[in-house]
Amino acid sequence: MATEPGFPSPLSISxxxxxxxxxxxxxxxxxxxxxxxxVDEGRLWFWNSMHFPDPMPAxxxxxxxxxxxxxxxxxxxxxxxxxxxxxxYRIVNGYVYxxxxxxxxxxxxxxxxxxxxxRAGYYFENWDSLYARWREKMDALxxxxxxxxxxxLPEYEPDEIAFEDRNLAYFELLDAxxxxxxxxxxxxxxxxxxxLLGYGAYLTFSDLCKTALPEIPDQHIAQMxxxxxxxxxxxxxELRKLAHLANELGVDTAFVxxxxxxxxVERLRETEEGRRWLEELERIKDPWFNMGSGDGFYHYHxxxxxxxxxxxxxxxxxxxxLAAGRDIRRPTEHLRSERDRLAEEYGSxxxxxxxxxxxxxxxxxxxxxxxxxxxxxFCEYWFQSRFFNKVRxxxxxxxxxxxxxxxxxxxxxxxxxITQALEELCLTWAHGGPPRxxxxxxxxxxxxxxxxxxxxxxxxxxxxxxxxxxxxxxxAAVMLWGITPERLRHWANAxxxxxxxxxxxxxxxxxxxxxxxxRHVEQIVEVRDGEILVCTVTSPGWAPIxxxxxxxxxxxxxxxxxxxxxxxxxxxxxVVGTGRxxxxxxxxQWLRVDGSSGVVxxxxxxxx
Amino acid sequence: xxxxxxxxxxxxxxDSGAFGGKATGLGELIAGEIPVPAGFAVSTAAxxxxxxxxxxxxxxxxxxxxxxxxxxxAVHAAAQQIxxxxxxxxxxxxxxxEVVQRYGALAxxxxxxxxxxxxxxxARGEDSAEATFAGQQETFxxxxxxxxxxxxIRGCWISLYSPPAITYRARLAATGEASAMGVVVQLMVDAxxxxxxxxxxxxxxxxSVVAINAAWGLGLGVVGGDVTxxxxxxxxxxxxxxxxxxxxxxxxxxPDPGGRGTAxxxxxxxxxxxxxLAAEQLVALVELGRRVEGHFGSRQDVEWAIARRGAFPESxxxxxxxxxxATGVAGSEAIADRAGKSALALVMGLYGVKDxxxxxxxxx
Numbered sequence: 001m002a003t004e005p006g007f008p009s010p011l012s013i014s015x016x017x018x019x020x021x022x023x024x025x026x027x028x029x030x031x032x033x034x035x036x037x038x039v040d041e042g043r044l045w046f047w048n049s050m051h052f053p054d055p056m057p058a059x060x061x062x063x064x065x066x067x068x069x070x071x072x073x074x075x076x077x078x079x080x081x082x083x084x085x086x087x088x089y090r091i092v093n094g095y096v097y098x099x100x101x102x103x104x105x106x107x108x109x110x111x112x113x114x115x116x117x118x119r120a121g122y123y124f125e126n127w128d129s130l131y132a133r134w135r136e137k138m139d140a141l142x143x144x145x146x147x148x149x150x151x152x153l154p155e156y157e158p159d160e161i162a163f164e165d166r167n168l169a170y171f172e173l174l175d176a177x178x179x180x181x182x183x184x185x186x187x188x189x190x191x192x193x194x195x196l197l198g199y200g201a202y203l204t205f206s207d208l209c210k211t212a213l214p215e216i217p218d219q220h221i222a223q224m225x226x227x228x229x230x231x232x233x234x235x236x237x238e239l240r241k242l243a244h245l246a247n248e249l250g251v252d253t254a255f256v257x258x259x260x261x262x263x264x265v266e267r268l269r270e271t272e273e274g275r276r277w278l279e280e281l282e283r284i285k286d287p288w289f290n291m292g293s294g295d296g297f298y299h300y301h302x303x304x305x306x307x308x309x310x311x312x313x314x315x316x317x318x319x320x321x322l323a324a325g326r327d328i329r330r331p332t333e334h335l336r337s338e339r340d341r342l343a344e345e346y347g348s349x350x351x352x353x354x355x356x357x358x359x360x361x362x363x364x365x366x367x368x369x370x371x372x373x374x375x376x377x378f379c380e381y382w383f384q385s386r387f388f389n390k391v392r393x394x395x396x397x398x399x400x401x402x403x404x405x406x407x408x409x410x411x412x413x414x415x416x417x418i419t420q421a422l423e424e425l426c427l428t429w430a431h432g433g434p435p436r437x438x439x440x441x442x443x444x445x446x447x448x449x450x451x452x453x454x455x456x457x458x459x460x461x462x463x464x465x466x467x468x469x470x471x472x473x474x475x476a477a478v479m480l481w482g483i484t485p486e487r488l489r490h491w492a493n494a495x496x497x498x499x500x501x502x503x504x505x506x507x508x509x510x511x512x513x514x515x516x517x518x519r520h521v522e523q524i525v526e527v528r529d530g531e532i533l534v535c536t537v538t539s540p541g542w543a544p545i546x547x548x549x550x551x552x553x554x555x556x557x558x559x560x561x562x563x564x565x566x567x568x569x570x571x572x573x574x575v576v577g578t579g580r581x582x583x584x585x586x587x588x589q590w591l592r593v594d595g596s597s598g599v600v601x602x603x604x605x606x607x608x
Numbered sequence: 609x610x611x612x613x614x615x616x617x618x619x620x621x622x623d624s625g626a627f628g629g630k631a632t633g634l635g636e637l638i639a640g641e642i643p644v645p646a647g648f649a650v651s652t653a654a655x656x657x658x659x660x661x662x663x664x665x666x667x668x669x670x671x672x673x674x675x676x677x678x679x680x681x682a683v684h685a686a687a688q689q690i691x692x693x694x695x696x697x698x699x700x701x702x703x704x705x706e707v708v709q710r711y712g713a714l715a716x717x718x719x720x721x722x723x724x725x726x727x728x729x730x731a732r733g734e735d736s737a738e739a740t741f742a743g744q745q746e747t748f749x750x751x752x753x754x755x756x757x758x759x760x761i762r763g764c765w766i767s768l769y770s771p772p773a774i775t776y777r778a779r780l781a782a783t784g785e786a787s788a789m790g791v792v793v794q795l796m797v798d799a800x801x802x803x804x805x806x807x808x809x810x811x812x813x814x815x816s817v818v819a820i821n822a823a824w825g826l827g828l829g830v831v832g833g834d835v836t837x838x839x840x841x842x843x844x845x846x847x848x849x850x851x852x853x854x855x856x857x858x859x860x861x862x863p864d865p866g867g868r869g870t871a872x873x874x875x876x877x878x879x880x881x882x883x884x885l886a887a888e889q890l891v892a893l894v895e896l897g898r899r900v901e902g903h904f905g906s907r908q909d910v911e912w913a914i915a916r917r918g919a920f921p922e923s924x925x926x927x928x929x930x931x932x933x934a935t936g937v938a939g940s941e942a943i944a945d946r947a948g949k950s951a952l953a954l955v956m957g958l959y960g961v962k963d964x965x966x967x968x969x970x971x972x
Binding site for chain 2: 081082083084106109110113114116117120121124200201203204207208211212213214215216217220341342345346349351353354356357360361363364508596597
């Protein structure tokens with residue numbers, strides 16, 4: 001295998017000052033180590049800043065492990081996708097690096113094909129009924145999680161225990177903890193049941209388009225497939241309706257820019273019309289406010305239910321647009337007709353041989369794509385926000401018993417440490433002896449918080465290790481992370497810096513404007529009108545800020561990434577997958593974004 | 609009148625034997641309501657008549673008989689001699705009087721007493737094997753007045769006996785029938801910008817794009833290859849500019865200040881690296897390309913010009929269009945390989961599974 005310089009060895013990364021001991025937050029197997037030096041240095045590891053842009057709190061590692069069991073389990077052990085096994089991860093200085101394990105031996109691939117064919121075929125043929133079954137499974141699982149009761153540990157057990165053969169509180173507590181973790185593992189299992197097949201179908205269609213029409217932009221392929229009425233757009237749609245209602249009821253003045261959501265609610269409560277608006281909000285809140293503000297991989301990615309700052313600020317934005325006489329409705333008819341026109345025009349340019357395959361694959365892609373788009377609402381937003389909230393209940397219990405200074409600190413313990421702490425709590429509750437937990441855990445948490453704070457300032461290199469000669473056609477790597485050989489080579493060459501950044505041309509157009517660098521989800525409320533959003537990655541929960549911005553630039557993501565899709569809908573230029581935009585650009589920096597060629601230029605000053 | 613000439617708009621494909629391919633191609637464009645500069649065509653019969661008068665054809669044939677096409681010096685000498693012979697007599701008086709009338713009509717159309725015109729050869733069967741050869745035939749730009757036009761027509765005729773043309777025909781062992789030529793006379797477009805466009809990718813054959821080359825001034829630079837043009841690739845489906853390469857266009861061809869012919873002049877420094885087409889013009893060109901393609905039912909190579917005077921898009925003209933022959937269908941082997949396969953087999957193909965290894969699929 002030829003090696004190309006450009007990426008540091010994963011074992012050469014030094015610990016930032018004051019962060020010594022960061023390794024203790026993470027599983028032993030997630031660390032780069034001497035015993036695996038040779039194999040780890042010989043592979044390419046890229047920073048998964050799409051899912052894990054921030055250094056990982058100890059508990060949040062569940063959101064690495066559970067998805068990666070499931071991704072690889074389905075891909076490698078169930079469907080046996082011929083060239084792709086699974087994603088392997090490591091953590092360095094708190095940041096998650098991943099590599100895709102591939103298969104290249106033709107005999108092995110043929111063997112895997114004999115499993116893949118019938119199994120994938122079964123899913124493709126029965127997609128709609130299997131997806132309906134999936135929806136039922138997910139609804140049941142969310143209900144099950146919500147129903148998990150975290151018991152009090154009472155001085156004396158109630159009579160039912162003595163007279164009605166019930167379980168004791170300690171058992172119920174440990175069982176509730178296990179049920180919570182179990183539900184989380186199961187959710188991720190469900191999450192990947194369809195996803196890789198969906199990606200595979202899309203990539204096959206994309207590959208056909210590029211073979212028959214080599215000049216076709218990726219974004220046009222995406223537009224032909226993307227759903228219009230998908231459920232993921234529904235929460236944003238509900239906000240628009242709420243804005244219209246506020247306008248009709250004449251309560252729009254209650255939404256003062258910069259005010260906290262609870263202050264707005266307080267003001268609404270004062271009037272009859274305001275109370276009517278709040279009733280409507282109450283009616284649609286569950287499920288639509290289960291939308292997340294982040295991607296559900298961190299405990300601080302809260303839902304709109306937990307933190308209404310984003311939806312309320314979006315409603316304010318919609319009200320401004322209405323006041324300015326703009327139509328805030330999503331142009332669904334236009335999107336639909338444009339999607340069909342593209343498909344019809346591209347199809348009509350092909351000869352009959354290619355047309356047959358084009359129609360077949362477009363049909364399959366459109367069949368599988370609702371899942372690809374919608375699963376996020378159920379899994380990443382709805383389930384994950386409820387899951388982290390459930391963990392908060394255990395945190396509150398530990399805090400109430402002095403094991404933690406604050407309930408929120410629970411996220412700085414690993415799931416195994418929480419298990420230990422809960423076990424000790426149960427023991428000491430039962431026997432009444434002195435617990436060690438209150439002496440052990442608070443200093444551990446305090447140190448870890450300090451380390452994480454420092455690690456936030458460390459900028460991880462986009463990739464580590466060795467660039468392989470052939471990058472395997474891994475559906476997850478291409479679709480999720482936009483990892484292509486060209487992209488990697490560009491990242492390798494770009495280590496030196498410069499005044500331009502190159503990424504995927506995700507949404508056409510050229511604009512200039514000041515940058516707003518958003519590294520963490522809580523910063524998105526800082527975005528001002530007319531700024532160019534520069535971020536590691538966006539998620540659908542960010543949709544409300546898009547009407548404010550002039551363009552978007554991301555570190556990571558392919559042309560099917562969220563930022564790309566939303567920018568195309570709003571007609572904003574976007575360049576995604578630049579690898580290092582948030583590292584090179586500072587807020588206020590003047591930029592030119594060319595979403596047609598995928599180039600971002602750092603300019604000296606605004607035009608006079 | 610109209611024994612030997614016809615307005616371009618009166619010609620259809622059926623007239624290509626009588627007027628040559630270029631003339632009837634322009635006639636077809638006009639029928640398709642494509643904006644083509646007004647003009648008229650001179651029939652091959654006019655050429656024949658010229659050759660018959662005073663025994664000219666016999667003298668020419670004698671010079672060509674026994675000529676060794678590989679003897680370059682001999683071919684050049686014969687070509688020179690033929691040109692001399694052909695210049696000896698005036699063009700037939702009847703043709704001249706038709707030209708006077710047709711040119712007068714053009715002058716009226718242009719609102720000018722002696723408007724400049726382009727005079728081009730229109731060989732028979734231009735889109736066949738003779739297409740490449742046709743390019744070697746003469747074009748006279750910026751001619752004025754009926755006499756100038758007649759001289760240019762004669763110049764086109766003479767170009768039928770240029771050394772390369774003689775050699776080419778001798779090698780093909782073509783009969784005398786092939787050596788007849790029509791001529792096109794069209795109002796000149798005083799082009800501010802001109803170029804060519806392919807209604808598919810010239811490199812990959814991708815039919816979903818229009819590839820446009822453009823430079824300042826008259827089209828000679830782009831067609832002749834001595835000016836590096838800007839290159840634009842535009843989506844035929846959405847009209848988006850997919851990519852462009854802006855060249856340094858150091859020279860341009862302009863009408864000669866003397867009033868006749870053209871001059872090659874340096875482009876002012878500040879305009880050299882300026883893109884010569886804006887978004888609005890690109891969109892109009894793509895629309896035009898699609899109309900030409902739709903009219904002929906095949907991928908087209910279109911020569912176009914944007915006039916210095918007049919409002920856009922009325923200032924945009926097509927000077928010529930011909931079918932694209934030289935690109936293959938993109939990835940045709942890989943596509944043929946996918947024909948008639950199930951979605952699952954196609955997905956497995958993406959994953960590198962060979963046809964022989966495709967497992968039987970359960971269910972229907």
